[in-house]
Amino acid sequence: MEMPRVAAALALALSLIFVSMAGQCSGQLQFGFYNGKCRDRNGFQRDVEDIVKQKVKARFSTDTTIVAALLRMQFHDCFVNGCDASILLDVPNGEKTAPPNLSVRGYDFIEEIKTEIENTCPGVVSCADIIVMATRDAVSESRTGWYPVQTGRRDGRVSSAQNVKLPSPSIPVPQAIAAFNSKRLSTIDMVYLLGGHSVGVAHCGLFQNRLYDFKNTGNPDPTMNTTLLKTLQTLCPQNSNSNNSANLDQDPLKSSSVDKSFFEQIRLGNGILEVDQQLALDSNTRFSVARIAGSNDFSFQFGRAMIKLGAVDVKTGKDGEIRRRCAAVNSPSGNSGRNIFNIFG
Structure with missing residues (x-):
């Protein structure tokens, strides 16, 4: 079977499986949530997932370690207060300051993607969804099969180092x-x-x-x-x-x-x-x-496990917000965080 047909079959199969799992998600995530929701200043529709994909493709071409960095970021975000991008917030005693997160990197890259999307269709795409989409695309660039992701998450407003309780490398x-x-x-x-x-x-x-x-x-x-x-x-x-x-x-x-x-x-x-x-x-x-x-x-x-991880305790509707900057709650200020890397918690 030709590779494009294999990839298409895999994507379709995963989509069918996870549509049936939608009821297990926290909130109502959807495949293709942003379809038709992003229009540039000239009124032309833009494909949000393609914007993310192209940014990841360009980054991967110069830095293959971005795959591990984003996988780790998504895990550390989703395991603390759910997949709400709270790990990105620059706030006093926020999640970034917790010891397991001091070596997480990729904050600058997520902010870079967010900036491009905001310049295209502001106030539409959450930072939480960008993490999940970018991680998927980075994994795909590493020659692993593509998998669909559900979107529609909103960003959390709370980030506390005290909430960071991640499995350690020596946990039984x-x-x-x-x-x-x-x-x-x-x-x-x-x-x-x-x-x-x-x-x-x-x-x-x-x-x-x-x-x-x-x-x-x-x-x-x-x-x-x-x-x-x-x-x-x-x-x-x-x-x-x-x-x-x-x-x-x-x-x-x-x-x-x-x-x-x-x-x-x-x-x-x-x-x-x-x-x-x-x-x-x-x-x-x-x-x-x-x-x-x-x-x-x-x-x-x-891919199936990653989609389930991405559905952990998500925020939708009034439970969250769409940040203007991923590093700040409803504020255009803030910096993009550290850029160092280790692995696991």
Whole structure:
């Protein structure tokens, strides 16, 4: 089958599946919500999703790491107060200031997209929807299948560091499952979403505890592949404050694309983060990991999980607003935030 036909079939199948799931969303999200709603100053209709797509395409051509950055941003936004772009707000003691978010980046890029859309059809498109659309398009640029996203979210007005409670890189799998379940995401949703770790890097501080004195045993984590262990010990010497990083997907040919390679690698003991490695070992998830590693439908299922993530506790109607600037509540002022990157919470 020709690739365009495959892509079309995938998009149609996903659309049909998620139209049937609309009742599970918080509020009334829609596929194609912005169709016909954006007209430029000359009265011509503009395709909002195409504007976002072209901006992402241009950014990806010079910075492939934007895929991991946006995946992380969407996760961190949706897991705290729902998918409402509250992570973007520059307010005292806002979500940006919480330790897990100090290394999130991409704020400037979302603001860049927002500015272009505001210059075309002001007051129409939410920052929350821009995050979800841009993340989808970045994933697609990384050679992963395209998936449709529902839109119609409004932006939240509240952003507090105290609300930021994200799963840590060393969280036990059962606790991770409980955290995802609390957001109405199933265990298999969680497994696929953690497949987002097929792109991006982790710095030494997030896994160094596994290399020398794992859980106060005086020995390295026994679940780690010995070849990988030696490599990481060289990269991150004991008792050092090295800021070196390692690819989360240890297949060098696939570490820049969102694909099933991550699951193949953790089955070989090549998980960098403790939670990633435990996915392949825990009785709750190991069979799913094995199935995904041997499957041909990763892109479809990953897209399905991302759409469910994008529907977590969204705000619609009077519950939110359409910001003029993503960094500020109903204000044209504000800056676009930090631009540094790490991975996970």
